[in-house]
Amino acid sequence: MSANPEPRDPAGETLLSAAELEARLQQIGRERYHSLHPFHKLLHGGRLNRGQVQAWVLNRFYYQSRIPIKDATLLSRCEDLELRREWRKRIEEHDGWPAGAGRERNEGGIERWLVLAEAVGLPRDYVVSTEGLLPATRFAVDAYVHFVREKSLLEAVASSLTELFAPKIHEERIAGLLQHYPFANERTIAYFKRRLKEAPEDVKFGLAYVIREARTRAQQEQVLAAVRFKTDVLWAQLDALHHAYVEPGHVPPGAFVPEGPQEWQASA
Numbered sequence: 001m002s003a004n005p006e007p008r009d010p011a012g013e014t015l016l017s018a019a020e021l022e023a024r025l026q027q028i029g030r031e032r033y034h035s036l037h038p039f040h041k042l043l044h045g046g047r048l049n050r051g052q053v054q055a056w057v058l059n060r061f062y063y064q065s066r067i068p069i070k071d072a073t074l075l076s077r078c079e080d081l082e083l084r085r086e087w088r089k090r091i092e093e094h095d096g097w098p099a100g101a102g103r104e105r106n107e108g109g110i111e112r113w114l115v116l117a118e119a120v121g122l123p124r125d126y127v128v129s130t131e132g133l134l135p136a137t138r139f140a141v142d143a144y145v146h147f148v149r150e151k152s153l154l155e156a157v158a159s160s161l162t163e164l165f166a167p168k169i170h171e172e173r174i175a176g177l178l179q180h181y182p183f184a185n186e187r188t189i190a191y192f193k194r195r196l197k198e199a200p201e202d203v204k205f206g207l208a209y210v211i212r213e214a215r216t217r218a219q220q221e222q223v224l225a226a227v228r229f230k231t232d233v234l235w236a237q238l239d240a241l242h243h244a245y246v247e248p249g250h251v252p253p254g255a256f257v258p259e260g261p262q263e264w265q266a267s268a
């Protein structure tokens with residue numbers, strides 16, 4: 001008999017320790033994160049042409065644009081002051097803020113993404129309009145916002161935890177873009193550089209929150225399911241891009257159609 005019997009929740013179910021819960025989250029990342037998707041391998045390996053990179057930047061903008069809306073949705077449901085205080089930073093990171101009150105101006109992640117969009121040759125207004133979006137991008141990203149609106153606060157916080165795995169993909173992307181594409185430079189990849197610093201801070205809080213607040217095994221399973229759901233949201237976006245712009249190349253009606261020379265020019 002062990003001196004320390006396994007901790008159980010009020011329903012008599014075995015509780016995962018903090019380390020076990022985190023290990024299961026990491027396993028989800030290893031098995032399901034979109035870093036494994038063939039589209040990302042092509043992107044980071046320099047094997048996408050101009051139109052394919054444009055399609056990625058254009059579609060991914062929709063994800064960027066909904067992140068602060070999803071975070072505002074979470075905030076609007078939240079009665080916990082500490083959680084609100086911490087979470088509102090996320091909206092600021094993406095939306096930015098003007099100079100003042102002792103802070104330097106921060107143009108914000110959305111603006112940094114638009115700098116990238118212009119660098120790959122997309123008109124800013126067209127990107128912001130979301131007109132050329134793939135329908136599946138819209139459905140997948142909207143599903144994330146709906147999830148955060150409708151599920152428990154615990155699941156809503158947990159769904160952000162794919163960011164545990166984001167710094168690694170951002171590092172791969174920074175190196176891959178700089179190595180292979182003429183549009184890539186310190187200014188145009190600033191979005192990813194900044195996320196390298198922001199994401200670990202965000203995720204530290206989110207992880208501690210779910211470890212603390214998931215008090216039953218059922219809640220711990222909900223946390224894991226929320227992260228699996230989120231990996232599906234991310235994966236589905238790349239499936240749609242691959243289907244439309246790599247193979248078989250079926251661009252849905254109304255979606256962005258690349259124009260002009262598809263090889264990269266030195267001056268991009």
Ligand SMILES: O=C(O)c1cc(C(=O)O)c2c(n1)C(=O)C(=O)c1cc(C(=O)O)[nH]c1-2
Nearest residue numbers: 067159160161162163164166169170195234
């Ligand atoms: O480039 C990526 O692979 C990637 C993935 C994710 C993610 O895992 O959801 C985010 C980001 N980037 C990102 O830049 C970001 O700001 C972000 C916020 C969130 C979120 O769920 O709140 N995920 C992500």
